[in-house]
Amino acid sequence: MSRGFLAMVLLMLGGGAMLLVAIGSRTHRVIITRRVEMIAAAHVDTLRAGPLPRITRFLRMADEFISAVFSFRKSHDWGTRSHSPILLAIGLLGGAGAWLVTRTMLGLPGWIAVPLTIMAFLTGPHLKLSMEQAKTEALFTDRFPNAIDSIIRMLRAGLPISAAIRAVATEPSPPVDAVFRVIADQMDIGVPLDVALAAAGQRIDLPDFRFFTVAVALQHATGGNLTTTLEILSDIIRKRRAMRLKAKAVTAEVRMTSYILASIPLVIVAGLLAINPNYLAPLISDPRGNVIVVIAVGSLATGFLTMRQMMRHATRI
Known part of the structure; x- marks a missing residue:
């Protein structure tokens, strides 16, 4: 070609x-x-x-x-x-x-x-x-406790939960407002609150939001003090977020070490190409060298992805 x-x-x-x-x-x-x-x-x-x-x-x-x-x-x-x-x-x-x-x-x-x-x-x-998706989920998790606090204040003021959800939907706090707007719109057309919350929890698929939907649906169906339940939930979400940030800080050195280890072979190859380009020529001209290149690249990618997945599991709380 x-x-x-x-x-x-x-x-x-x-x-x-x-x-x-x-x-x-x-x-x-x-x-x-x-x-x-x-x-x-x-x-x-x-x-x-x-x-x-x-x-x-x-x-x-x-x-x-x-x-x-x-x-x-x-x-x-x-x-x-x-x-x-x-x-x-x-x-x-x-x-x-x-x-x-x-x-x-x-x-x-x-x-x-x-x-x-x-x-x-x-x-x-x-x-x-x-x-x-990861960026949006992180932003939602960061702003979701503030939305719960807004709902708590409205419930204490005597507003129903449906009006509190609609009020949160009108606040400029993306992506939380968009999620609550969908729930409010479904309730406006006659969808029951528990059904709208269950559909939103299944669509969002975040643990913190699923806790919220289950708590609100149960309290709405059986009665009880929803304000106290949401206060406990907001406090738990903030503590989980603090633990995630602490885990990221503890594993920061390990993550930096993994990035350095993954970049060392690339730096060595770049140095060899700069000093003596013909030294690595058999890897390109020889079919056996092609196989070695593919195996080496695959091993580097597998190792990097494995270390990254281990770090994600360590910070997933």
Whole structure:
């Protein structure tokens, strides 16, 4: 494969990704505009608006399909914000970069380069969604006790729990306000409180929020002092958060050591390439060297992921 042809392929992939991003953003603007117009003209017969254009329906289905592909093995994705064009662009860039490194630069055979390219194409967007979800969950856990305190103050003032949930939903405290807004909207259309809380707990799938939904549902069904229960729950959530931060501080040295150990082989390889580039040439030109490279990279990745998973288990409280 010539360099000119490879450059042309990369340019086509980049242009296609940019085009998908532009089309996707325009599609979302069109959908939002149509919804605003339908709300503003509620007195007009809705049949006059007609169905959405075929291209809009197709792009919406493509958006859902691409998001489902990149969200494989994710039990929940309520905290993700990236749309499918962005995910597709990340996947194309990751796949093109993996192919450029494995096939063009290292000259690895196709049976090695193709699986690595597919893995890079799928892994990049998946990591993007996972980081967004983790960031949203951490922000929710940090702000959730304040929302519970707001509910406690409203209950002491004599407001019902439904009004307290609606008030929390109107406070500008994302992502907590969005979660409570869904619960309040479901209650407004007649969904019982326990059913709305159970659905929200299953969708959010965070231990602290599940404790809250179970406590509120039980107290609402059987009666009792909900204020005291929520005060205890808020105190427990804050103590668990303090323990998590303490565990992260204790394991900070271990985590830094693992990062240094994982980077040492890369630094050594970079130094050898700078001092004597021909020293590592057999790893690229010899098929046996290709196998050694794949095994070495796989071992480094496995060790790094194992240490990272151990650190996560140590700080998961």
